[in-house]
Amino acid sequence: MSKPPATLFNGLFETHLHVLDLERSMRFYGDVLGLELGRMEPERRVALYWVGKNRNTMLGLWEEPPWIWEASKNKVQTQHIAFGMELEDLHEAMQRLKQNRIELKNFFDQVTDEPSVFGWMPAASIYFHDVDGHLLELIARIDHEPLPDIGIVSLSEWNNLTRTRRDG
Numbered sequence: 090m091s092k093p094p095a096t097l098f099n100g101l102f103e104t105h106l107h108v109l110d111l112e113r114s115m116r117f118y119g120d121v122l123g124l125e126l127g128r129m130e131p132e133r134r135v136a137l138y139w140v141g142k143n144r145n146t147m148l149g150l151w152e153e154p155p156w157i158w159e160a161s162k163n164k165v166q167t168q169h170i171a172f173g174m175e176l177e178d179l180h181e182a183m184q185r186l187k188q189n190r191i192e193l194k195n196f197f198d199q200v201t202d203e204p205s206v207f208g209w210m211p212a213a214s215i216y217f218h219d220v221d222g223h224l225l226e227l228i229a230r231i232d233h234e235p236l237p238d239i240g241i242v243s244l245s246e247w248n249n250l251t252r253t254r255r256d257g
Contacts, residue, residue: 105149107157107165108221111136114150117220121189124148140172171226176213179204179229183215191217196241204229206247209237213244 108114115136118124124138127147134152148170151157174182183193183202194216196205204213204227214228231247239250 100145103147103149104170105151105154106168106170106223107154108150108152109163109165111150111152113220118148118150121191165221167222167224169224169226171214171228174227174229176229176231179213179215179227182227186217193217195243204244205241206231206244207241208239209235211235211247
């Protein structure tokens with residue numbers, strides 16, 4: 090019996106977002122987030138960015154995406170994407186965003202400087218919006234056994250809970 094295709098996957102290679110102004114979005118993703126431009130095709134109004142150190146993932150920004158029908162070309166249906174990173178790099182990335190006047194929020198949509206932790210993974214994440222309103226997330230896995238019973242807590246709460254469980 091053959092394996093399902095998903096057992097052969099090694100990750101998500103690319104995702105694409107609809108943007109209203111390609112150059113404005115390129116400034117955000119290139120200058121603010123620091124993604125590496127892989128290719129820009131002005132005639133198709135698309136910019137393709139490499140995500141990560143090994144060029145294993147790509148993000149496409151489309152001003153006029155082929156999957157959008159005519160009536161929705163001038164408005165963006167916002168979407169969500171998450172960028173994975175190491176936990177020790179999360180604080181530095183958050184500082185860079187704040188330097189660029191980007192408002193950071195937790196999972197509960199509250200303005201904060203502190204990531205939320207999903208106990209079931211566990212992973213710490215912080216959210217923000219791009220220039221078109223897409224919800225972006227920085228997420229970092231935490232090297233600890235999952236604690237699904239705690240739900241979603243702040244990183245400092247997570248640290249206190251795990252310290253108490255370890256020491257208790």
